[in-house]
Amino acid sequence: MNLSHFRTVGMVALPLALLACGKRDDDRNLDSLDNELVEAGSGGTNASDPAMTSALHDQIMVDPALAQQSNADSVRPPAQPYSGGVPPVGIAQSGGGTTGAATSETIKSTPAPATKDCPNCQAARDSLTLGALASRQKDKSTSGCAGAMRYSARWAEKLPADVPLYPGARVAEAAGADTSACHLRAVTFSTSAKLQTVLDWYYTRVTNGGFSAEHQSDGTEHTLGGTRDRDGGAYVLFLTGRRDGGTDVDLVANNGG
Incomplete structure (x- = not known):
């Protein structure tokens, strides 16, 4: 074996020896602590903490009566997925049936608009609230009371x-x-009745009540x-047809009560 071989072995052994000598005291302390914990958990003869050993190895006690009460107030999942559907307009209607026009009055036909x-209509489109809609009316008593709504x-x-x-x-x-x-009163509502049916019904009611239309x-x-001279009453209806055949209505009336 030549000299170069001994040099090579020496170069490899020297760092290993240095590493062994250079191991810090705190590392050895950690190793000792780990070993103590392992011994305590395994119930070995060298276990230093009887309380820990007992806690780890004793049988868990369960009360069957209390176990049956677990999560008694928890929210359970539904039997089927929730529906996001909107109920039809006519589902909550009563009295008047599908048209809602049950009345002893003879229904009059509303005259066609005089102009285009x-x-x-524009005032209704520009109004985001019933108060704003009332404030845009030509009747001064109606528009003047909008702020008090x-x-x-x-x-x-x-x-x-x-x-x-x-x-x-x-x-x-x-x-x-x-x-x-x-x-002053203002109401937004919907009905399954057709727009012309609703229009004719209101035209009949207001003209029979002495209002212009x-x-x-x-x-x-x-x-x-329209308005009514004898008491200064006024009203206005805004009607829009729905895609399902019904009607959306905004109604503003003054001198109600």
């Missing part, structure tokens, strides 16, 4: 007798004002509005 202009579904039950809620209508929103100077339309939207 429909300023009220408050929102609540109960206003739908306080419409004037001559401009009532359409039979079987589904109310979406309602607002109103009752002060010494203001008796001006019909406007831009082809897709219709309005019917």
Whole structure:
């Protein structure tokens, strides 16, 4: 064996010896702690913590009566997926059936719009709330009371007798004002009845009640509005046909109650 071979073996052995000598005291302490924990968990003869050994090896006790009560108040999954469908408009209707026009009155046909202009239609499109819609009306007592309106579904039950809620209508929103100077109501509702049926029904009611009736339309939207001289009452209806054949309506009436 030549000298170069001994040099090579020496170069390999020297770093190993240095590593062995250079192991830190804290590493040895960690090794000792690990061994103690292993012995304690295994129940060996050298276990230094009887409490830990007992906790790890004793049998778990279970009360069958309490186990049956586990998650008693938890929310259980549904039996089938939830539906995102919207109920049909007529599902909550009553009294008037599908048209909602049950009445002893002889229904009159609404005259055709006098012109193709429909300023009220544009006012309805520009109004985001019932209050804004009321404020845009030509009747000064109606527009002047718009700022006093408050929102609540109960206003739908306080419409004037001559401009009532359409039979079987589904109310979406309602607002109103009752002060010494203001008796204003506004309601948004829908019905499964066709637009012309709703229009004719209201035309019959308001004209029989002494109101004037001006019909406007831009082809897709219709309005019917008028006033009554004997008490200063006023009303306006905004009607739009629905894709399902029904009608959406905004109704503003003054001097209700």
